[in-house]
Amino acid sequence: KAGVTQTPRYLIKTRGQQVTLSCSPISGHRSVSWYQQTPGQGLQFLFEYFSETQRNKGNFPGRFSGRQFSNSRSEMNVSTLELGDSALYLCASSTGLAQGGTGELFFGEGSRLTVL
């Protein structure tokens, strides 16, 4: 069973540019959630998509957006990049079904973004 695939693994951008990151979940999983990981803040929740709908959103500015396609693949976009956006962006997939919080999250290896 293939795992969660994130592309690209590494990228470098300059301030003011925008970036799009992609996440392919495990086959059959309908939920994709995104996280930003920085040394000082740890893992912070960005948003979660389930069946093409955003179900929940963390406390990030509107520059951070996402979407999910009918095949459950998800993309996140960051516009007008700032230096502070440099981070490891992780996505996780799960069945997304309301199982009383028991569902396991499967993470990808992340996309490391550097903003110069």
Next chain:
Amino acid sequence: DAKTTQPNSMESNEEEPVHLPCNHSTISGTDYIHWYRQLPSQGPEYVIHGLTSNVNNRMASLAIAEDRKSSTLILHRATLRDAAVYYCILRHLSGGYQKVTFGIGTKLQVIP
């Protein structure tokens, strides 16, 4: 949202048991306690979860306090491969949707 508190770092000798604590004093009755770990240069991976009773699996054991305000992840014999950041998180239903809040994690160093 209910939050978790963990020590920033811990050390353990190889082949000795490790007890990783987590405080979640504002846990609600429908919150499950999950543990994940993140090995260097990898995404987090699931370790174990529980609701009220202690749980065991091939990787670890989870001991949950009777009042559920704290829990402890137990690695019975630490190996060098267990050196990682361990996250204690609560998974709950919020407004009908699942929402995950991660703690800062505990960096476990295993000493040979």
